[in-house]
Amino acid sequence: MISGDKILMNYRYLLNKFAWALLTIIFVIVLNFFLFRVLPGDPARAGLRDPRLTVEAQEAIRARFGLDKPVINCFDSLNPLKIGNCAVNPLETQFFIYVSNLLRGELGISYHSNRPVVDILGERLWNTILLVSAGQILSIVIGISLGVVAAWKLRTMIDYGALVSSLVAWSLPTFWLGIILLFIGSRYFGLPIGGKMTPGAHFESTWEQWKDIARHLILPTITFTIIFIGEYMLIMRSTMVDVLSEDFILTAKAKGLHSIQILKDHALRNSMLPMVTIIALNLGFTVAGAIQIETVFSWPGLGQVFFEAVGRRDYPMLQGAFLILAISVIFANLAADLLYSYLDPRVRAG
């Protein structure tokens, strides 16, 4: 029977986690706003560098993107620093307009394509999720299996082999592995050189179209998998070694249980807890991996948008993409915390 106290604890734990995620998101939003106004490449100058524009046209564009308003109370501009009126209506400042737009789900208009940033990011988000989940699921399954086997066969050739290859995989720059696999795959295995679908192809059926997408997914997914296997294997191995040296394993062994049974029913369960945290923390790196892999394989996802926005100095786009990437990582961490408390009642009870 669950007592009232425990439920209260549970509530407080969840509330604490939610409040913490919210605070981090607010920090990211504020950082995202001010970074783009404090650092020298400010949007107004960078986006409007075209010398063919008349002064009037520049003013019109500034007004269209709301850049003529003061940044925040007391400051007309942060770079170059211009002190302004402190008594200005806060609702008329760039900061307030930015935040209120965000709350309505608007991320501004792309300088480059003149379309709402939200629409472009929304189209691309699913491609990234497809790519990331395929790679993550494979690397988690393979990495955990390798880690279990390496820990079981500790200090044998199997263990050393798995250990060394994991360290090498960990040291590979993601983009370079992508380039090498792309080189080999497109030259010798007839795999597509990038993109999501064969350009200009006409598909007989949805099934054919999906087959084409799957062919384009092969190389990026292999890259993703190799990059992440190493870390998952190393952590699984050391967690397993810890768990396998505990007394209850000796008890199970003394009861005459088979090694496989002990691994499966006793050790694996207890080793999965730390993995949940690691997988969530890794999502930050997953985002970094997505940017590199999508750039190398021209995969039309968030990472590619982000990279293209840098080259085009498309600041609303860059800002929007950064916000979406950061918030997804924060949410993933929150999800992991909640999952962790669900899996391990000790955490919940405080």
Next chain:
Amino acid sequence: MQSQITVSGFGGFWANLKQNSMGVFGLIMVLMAIGMALLAPWLAPYDPNAPVKVTIDDIYAPPSPEHWLGTDDAAKDVLSNFIYGSRVSLTVGFFASFISIFIGGAIGIMAGFLGGRVENGLMRLTDIMLVIPDLPLAVVLVALTKPSLLNIIFVIGILGWTGTARLVRSQTLSVKERKFVLRAKAIGAGQFYIIRRHLLPLVLPLMVANTVLVISLAILNESTLSFLGLSDPTTLSWGQMLNFAFTRGAMSAGAWWALVPPGFGIVWVVLGCTLFGHGLEQILNPRLETHHLAVGEEMVAREDSRMTPGEIVELT
């Protein structure tokens, strides 16, 4: 009789390292890379900055006796670029990680030593930084400032300190409660005196091991930023070489010699640092590596850490 588990001074440290073959291997790999960077002008067959006369056949020319690793998109010798490229990658790696270690160390010691609100605030800041994805933030920061080597070092440095801060804090917390620190406090030693005389000597070794690992991350980050075209195009690093090769048709020209060596260099240095760093960690923070299901082993102390009766063991 002197036991083998004692670590005292450099000699003891070296004796321990020699037993750790992965650590030695990593150290050799790192030293070779540093040697190549220092001796670049003597090792490289051509000067990468010297102008060359170019005909169409010289661009992406395959390996030949004149150019062991062929030529790149500007008909420059890939081998010479590779040798000189190690200089930039290593410089960025070292300086950026020094910044990270300094910030992380200061935050970790302050949080662990001062405790209370300071600790709470600093660790919350660390948690926030840990969650924000590094690479996108680095890309934004570099894109908004001028793309120069100094900016890259700075950006990588100020984003890479979170791991160090957590490590140093937990180490500080454990040292803080030791008897000799409490005694020093009781006889009225000042905070800075305790940090300098008692805390740093015990926290520093772990920080050194951590530095080596942070260097490998910094080198990976530098190569990624350069590959994405965010570095100064006039400084030749391995990531920059890959950027040029990838964006200027090495793939379609089939010029594997322009794509393989720079990546190989990065893997070499990063793997070397990783092996060396893990080796150092194992020495400073030894763990018993065995368990109940291990093949052919009983879970007892290893031969070298067994003591004979009456033996005097120096504990440091």
